Amino acid sequence: MSGEVNPKTVQIQLLPSRAGWEVYRLPVSQFNIPTEECTRLYSAVRRIRDALVRERSLHHEAFIQLEQFEEKEARTIFAAHSKEWIPEIGLGVWPDRDPPAVWTKEEFRSAPPGERVRPLMYNVFQISTTPAARRRAVEVLFRFGAMMEILTSLGPDSLFEGMTEELLPPIQDPSYTCFSYYVPLLEAKTVTAAPIEQMERWCRGISVYIRQSFEDRGVLILSRDPIGRVIEALGAVPEDSGKTSWLIPDIG
Numbered sequence: 001m002s003g004e005v006n007p008k009t010v011q012i013q014l015l016p017s018r019a020g021w022e023v024y025r026l027p028v029s030q031f032n033i034p035t036e037e038c039t040r041l042y043s044a045v046r047r048i049r050d051a052l053v054r055e056r057s058l059h060h061e062a063f064i065q066l067e068q069f070e071e072k073e074a075r076t077i078f079a080a081h082s083k084e085w086i087p088e089i090g091l092g093v094w095p096d097r098d099p100p101a102v103w104t105k106e107e108f109r110s111a112p113p114g115e116r117v118r119p120l121m122y123n124v125f126q127i128s129t130t131p132a133a134r135r136r137a138v139e140v141l142f143r144f145g146a147m148m149e150i151l152t153s154l155g156p157d158s159l160f161e162g163m164t165e166e167l168l169p170p171i172q173d174p175s176y177t178c179f180s181y182y183v184p185l186l187e188a189k190t191v192t193a194a195p196i197e198q199m200e201r202w203c204r205g206i207s208v209y210i211r212q213s214f215e216d217r218g219v220l221i222l223s224r225d226p227i228g229r230v231i232e233a234l235g236a237v238p239e240d241s242g243k244t245s246w247l248i249p250d251i252g
Contacts, residue, residue, distance in 0.1 A: 008249065008250050009040075009247035009248060009249055009250060010026060010040050010041055010043075010044040010247070010248040010250065011026065011027055011239075011245065011246070011247055011248075012024050012025070012026050012044070012221075012231060012236065012245070012246050012248060013025045013026075013027070013244065013245045014228075014243070014244045014245065015188055015192050016192060017191065017192045018192070018193060018194065018195055018196070019191060019192075019194050019195065019196045019198070019199035020196040020199070021191070021196075021199050021203070021222050021223060021224055022221075022222070022223045022225075022226055022227060022228075023188065023191055023192055023220070023221075023222055024220070024221040024222075024223075024227075025188060025216055025218045025219070025220055025221075026041060026044065026045065026218050026219040026221070027217060027218040028041060028145075028217060028218050028219065030217075031068070031144070031145030031212070031214060031217075032071065032143050032144055032145065033142070033143045033145065035143070038142060038143040040250045041142075041219065042138075042139065042142045042143075043250065043251065044234070044248045045142075045210065045219055045221075046135075046138075046139075047234055047251075048221065048227070048230060048231065048234070049149065049151065049208075049210065051230045051233065051234075052151055052207075052208055052223075052227065052230060053151060055230070056151075056153075056207065056225075057153070058151040058152060058153055058207055058208070059151070059152050059153070059154070059155065059156070059159075060131060060134055060135070060149065060150075060151055061126065061127075061134065061149065061150045061151075061152065061156060061159065062126070062127045062134035062135075062137050062138050062147065062148075062149050063090075063092075063124045063125060063126050063127070063147070063148040063149070063150070063183060064078065064087065064124065064125040064127075064137070064141065064146050064147065064148075065092060065122070065124055065146050065147070065148055065185075065211075065212070066122070066123040066124060066125065066146075067092075067119055067122050067123070068144070068145050068146040068212070068214055069144065069146045070144075071144055073144075074141060074144040074146065077140055077141065078141070081136075081137065081140070084129065084133055084136075085127045085128070085129055085133050085137055086127075086128045086129050087125035087126060087127060087128065088125065088126045088128045088180065088181075089123055089124070089125055089179070089180070090123070090124050090125075090126060090160075090179050090180060090181040090182060090183055091121060091122065091123065091124070091176060091179040091181075091182050091183075092122035092123065092124045092182075092183055092184075092185040093122070093167040093171070093182050093183070093184060093185060094122070094184075094185045094186075094190075095166075095167060095184050095185075095186075095190075095198075095201075095202045096190045096194075099170045099171045099172060099173070099176070100120070100121050100122075100171060100173065100176045101172070101173040101175075101176070102120065102173060102175055103118075103120065121176060122185060124148065124183055126156075126181070142212070145212045145214060146212065147210075147211075147212050148183070148185075148209075148210065148211045148212065149209075149210040149211075150183075150206050150208070150209055150210075151206070151207050151208035151209075151210075152205055152206055152207055153207060154205050158205065159205045159206075160180070160181035160182075160183075162204040162205040163181065163182055163183055163184065163204055163205060163206075164181055164182045165204075166201050166202070166204050167182040167183075167184060168182050184202045184203065184209075185211070186202065186203075186209065186211065186220070186222065187213055187215040187216055187220070188213070188215075188216045188220060189215075189216075191220075191222060203222065203224070206222075206224070207223070207224050207225070208221065208222065208223045208224070208227075209221070209222040209223075210222075228243070231246055231248070232246075234248050234249075235248065235249045235251075236248045236249075237249075
């Protein structure tokens, strides 16, 4: 997948999917996102998100993906806003991968010298206070590539209950069964190949899922219902006759 975009636009690609959900990718040149590129990309994602929240009466939840939170500057910003955001810790789960578990002796013995052992867990932090705080957290941390957002018709308690009921049972290691909530971590190659039954289970309670994905070098937007009209309302111009790629103009 190309990461190149016109300097005055943001590219958004519709990926083929088996799931009945729409799967979009907005490519980035790198994480951390360069300043000018980040401004355009954040603006496009924010406009899509806010239009969907407004038109479909959805609630907005925001999460920080701790394993993608590598920069010292990002951690400093996070710490400075902790009283405003009151982050609640949960566990991110890759539903198509092995359940989280502690390292084994064999993993240590077989690990190549100098290579990192797999992460023990993928912690996430929910911004638990006001809608304004959630939007602000996404804005100030967006360039670091650590944000995930969920749009839902449910309240947070019902959303977390449904996701936990789906994601917790496969986890056998008791070290990972004590979190207050569990949330899916999804990448493009997984969701584009998933049958609709799997997507409905993984995304229980979710209407729209937005994730800054290091794996895909871009921002993923997954939507249960079509959002092409919303994208075109932003002035997006199709790049091809099949409408699988658009250029969203920068509004400054």
